[in-house]
Amino acid sequence: MRNRVHVWLLAAALAGAAHAQQAEPPRVTVTATRDPVDKSYRKMIAGMQRFDRDHALAPQATLRFELLPRLPTTRLDGIALRVVGDTLSLPVAVAPGHTFTLPLNDQALKEDAALIASSKTSKLTWRAQVRSPGVPANMRRLGDLRLECLVGMQAGLVSNNARMFAWLGELFADPDRVCSSPQGNYLFFSERPLFAVTLRDGARSEALPFDMLFAGGTQTPATLPFCDCQVLLDRSFYAPLWDRNWSDDTLLELSYQDDPPVAADIAVADDHRSVRQMQAALGEATVVRFDSGYQEWRYRYPSLRRAADGQPHYADFVILFGPDGMARKARLGERL
Numbered sequence: 001m002r003n004r005v006h007v008w009l010l011a012a013a014l015a016g017a018a019h020a021q022q023a024e025p026p027r028v029t030v031t032a033t034r035d036p037v038d039k040s041y042r043k044m045i046a047g048m049q050r051f052d053r054d055h056a057l058a059p060q061a062t063l064r065f066e067l068l069p070r071l072p073t074t075r076l077d078g079i080a081l082r083v084v085g086d087t088l089s090l091p092v093a094v095a096p097g098h099t100f101t102l103p104l105n106d107q108a109l110k111e112d113a114a115l116i117a118s119s120k121t122s123k124l125t126w127r128a129q130v131r132s133p134g135v136p137a138n139m140r141r142l143g144d145l146r147l148e149c150l151v152g153m154q155a156g157l158v159s160n161n162a163r164m165f166a167w168l169g170e171l172f173a174d175p176d177r178v179c180s181s182p183q184g185n186y187l188f189f190s191e192r193p194l195f196a197v198t199l200r201d202g203a204r205s206e207a208l209p210f211d212m213l214f215a216g217g218t219q220t221p222a223t224l225p226f227c228d229c230q231v232l233l234d235r236s237f238y239a240p241l242w243d244r245n246w247s248d249d250t251l252l253e254l255s256y257q258d259d260p261p262v263a264a265d266i267a268v269a270d271d272h273r274s275v276r277q278m279q280a281a282l283g284e285a286t287v288v289r290f291d292s293g294y295q296e297w298r299y300r301y302p303s304l305r306r307a308a309d310g311q312p313h314y315a316d317f318v319i320l321f322g323p324d325g326m327a328r329k330a331r332l333g334e335r336l
């Protein structure tokens with residue numbers, strides 16, 4: 001589509017016999033510049049084709065696309081999608097869970113159509129959703145996530161609002177580069193605010209490092225608007241897509257902030273329960289604060305394991321504090 005969406009509107013007869021006798025109203029052409037974050041139909045179909053090519057990562061999985069909120073004002077219920085080209089406008093059915101699939105349409109491909117939402121596209125976060133059957137509700141399969149990344153990058157789903165950096169898009173948009181590198185930084189989102197994530201592959205288990213939760217824990221009020229995790233920070237995580245030591249059947253167990261404490265969690269001593277007490281006892285922590293009023297703190301301590309390069313390795317001690325500044329639960333990345 002040549003950067004413009006043509007919409008033809010026919011004026012409606014309002015009322016009265018005089019209006020009924022008028023000649024057919026003239027056709028009015030309204031042109032609108034394509035929003036830079038509108039989704040390309042061609043790219044999204046390419047993402048679906050990528051799913052077919054790499055289906056071996058998740059042989060039993062199905063693919064849908066998912067809409068998520070990007071701003072606090074985003075309302076997903078009732079949202080409408082259309083594939084719009086120079087001469088066509090095709091409705092796209094959106095399921096109650098705000099997911100959808102796209103039909104293959106040769107004319108839409110020819111016209112380089114765009115997928116347009118009734119809500120401004122910049123208010124939305126878009127992702128591929130690859131789900132294998134039989135995976136428990138609080139878990140994600142790593143092969144599914146690997147395929148989600150490839151499809152999502154191929155489909156051009158990740159949006160950055162920083163126009164000044166738009167020219168860098170192609171450099172960081174190569175699916176194979178992004179999805180096979182520790183620096184790829186493809187974000188996934190859980191259904192509820194996260195507390196911790198544990199990798200499980202057969203008898204092997206390992207806590208996902210704190211640095212792989214909450215968009216790396218580095219977002220600030222100044223940078224957050226440029227991340228499509230803007231209102232999903234407490235639900236965001238990275239996965240070790242590049243690390244083939246974890247098989248495709250590895251499960252990521254998601255522990256949520258509102259879950260009651262479990263066996264993996266540890267009790268917080270009474271004299272460490274408040275934010276002030278914890279800081280007085282252990283010093284400054286790495287802190288990620290959420291709009292909900294919750295905050296997650298991280299302290300590091302030496303691990304019994306060593307990294308592959310022989311350098312010291314550190315484990316995480318994380319504490320979840322509620323809006324009242326009192327500890328809800330805590331967890332050690334490794335047992336002491």
